[in-house]
Amino acid sequence: MAVTGYCLKDKKKVEIKDPQQITMKNGKPATTGVCPECGTKIYKIGKA
Numbered sequence: 001m002a003v004t005g006y007c008l009k010d011k012k013k014v015e016i017k018d019p020q021q022i023t024m025k026n027g028k029p030a031t032t033g034v035c036p037e038c039g040t041k042i043y044k045i046g047k048a
Contacts, residue, residue: 005042007035016042 003019006012016033024030024045031044 003031003033003044005031005033005044007038007040007042009038009040010035014042016044 003016004013005016007014014035014037016031017036019031019033022030022032028045029047031046033042034040035042
């Protein structure tokens with residue numbers, strides 16, 4: 001399953017590399033990973 005997120009450095013939507021499901025401190029779900037083009041962290045709030 002491909003998870004997409006917005007890269008702030010590249011200013012476009014990209015597919016998240018190595019996506020990991022996490023839970024924030026307030027109990028809500030989020031997805032974190034790395035941009036495949038520039039290597040910056042991508043953080044997407046909500047279920048993927």
